[in-house]
Amino acid sequence: MVSQTAAQTLNPRTVHRDFFGATGATAVMVGTVSVVFVWYFSCNEIAGCQLPLASTQWASIIQQALNYNSYVSSTALLYYSLWWLWLALLYFVVPAKVIDGVVLRNGQRLQYRLNGLSSLLVTLSVWISVWFIWGAQPYLWIADHYFELAISSIIFATTQALFVYLYSFRPAPKSQPVMLALAGNSGNPIYDFFIGRELNPRVGPLDLKYFCELRPGIMGWMLLNISFALKQHHRFGHVSNSMWLAILPQLVYCVDTLLFEQNVLTTMDIVTDGFGWMLSFGDLSWVPAMYSLQARYLAFHPVYHSSLATWSIALLATGSFLVFRLSNSQKNAFRTNPNDPAVSHLRFITTESGSKLLVSGWWGMARHINYTGDWFFGLAQCLAAGFDTPMVFFFSAYFFVLLLHRNHRDECKCREKYKKDWVRYCQLVPYMFIPYVI
Ligand code: NDP
Secondary structure (H helix, E strand, O other): OHHHHHHHHHOOOOOOOHHHHHHHHHHHHHHHHHHHHHHHHOEEOOOEEOOOOOHHHHHHHHHHHHHOOOOOOHHHHHHHHHHHHHHHHHHHHOOOEEEEOOOOOOOOOOEEEEOHHHHHHHHHHHHHHHHHHHOOHHHHHHHHOHHHHHHHHHHHHHHHHHHHHHHOOOOOOOOOOOOEOOOOOOOOHHHHHHHOOEOOOEEOOEEHHHHHHHOHHHHHHHHHHHHHHHHHHHHHOOOOHHHHHHHHHHHHHHHHHHHOHHHHHHOHHHHOOOOOHHHHHHHHHHHHHHHOHHHHHHHHOOOOOOHHHHHHHHHHHHHHHHHHHHHHHHHHHHHHOOOOOOOOOOOEEEOOOOOEEEOOOHHHHOOOHHHHHHHHHHHHHHHHOOOOOHHHHHHHHHHHHHHHHHHHHHHHHHHHHHOHHHHHHHHHOOOOOOOOOO
């Protein structure tokens, strides 16, 4: 009786359901997987790349989908599973800095192995060795089998989500119940499966959420981009300036994410959200399959920019990346050590909770200047793919919605946490994204 009360106290029933509950969750699952399918069937070397608006285009998509005969490819599934296992192996064997995560609501702190960048370097040396032994062939295979690999990642991500959902019901010591996500304990199996029931599912020492967040998907995205650039070279005899403009910034972004791996430990994904289908699919399938869209398109439809356009896009990418990186680093430096000479001159307010909020520097310009930099950086990659089709601008549209939603969630969290201090902060920093505009 006593232990049941302990479990209930730690894991209260979820009352508010985001995404309009189980119906919305189902719609998101069906909708996002459909987007991957529709974008493939309406943007490929056979169909060309046009936004499907007319009924004839939809008829063609449906016809292609019906004629497609390798939805489940055992080879692609095997390679995808080996990819995941390879990175899981590196997670354990590559030397790592072990650090504590944030304090959880049961008072504990989990330990995490930071070796994402070293794992990438080991993987990179394997990619280079593969190149020297077999040449471009393995990479061309990846580009040619993109869709089978994307479907394999969806199967893998869904199986993983089912596993973590069922695993969250495992018997645990009564004094130490399994810690569920505050949003993932509604009791509705579809909703909890989608949103993530357990906060930090671990199989032995492997933290599945943390592992999936930055490794198989981010590095898979890099591998796809490299493969599509090689595919373009194989097909046209050169790599177009548009391909370089699209993939170089993305490669920098991936390396940057792994270089600042520690920052992920304080994000909503790790601190608040459970690990369910949403993150499993997002990390393993959505990021590599949809973020590599420009490179996949350019592999069969090269675009050639004038010098002016090339430099303009490069300038936009560099400038926006600097806003994204410098603002995030400034906040991290300030939060780690406010006396650091790099940030000690900045003005801040001290809140009743004890936390300090910057009101000058990057964070004095707008409350989410880092999102602005990130969004324009993504826009530069879409511009790199040119204006022949609006489909390549999918990323900008999607990322706009994602950042708006994220901004809303973060504002709600901060208003709740800081109360009148947040009101004061908003008066001092009135703009959300762009100074003097919005
Ligand atoms: P932020 O890094 O912006 O963190 C928000 C938190 O920072 C707030 O909750 C608050 O936390 C603290 N904070 C807010 N204002 C201040 C201030 N003035 N001074 C000090 N601390 C402040 O949010 P995210 O974790 O959402 O994003 C991190 C980066 O990741 C962003 O650049 C974003 O663009 C990127 N991103 C990229 C995605 C992709 O798919 N490519 C997806 C999601 C994010 P506290 O409670 O500690 O005060």
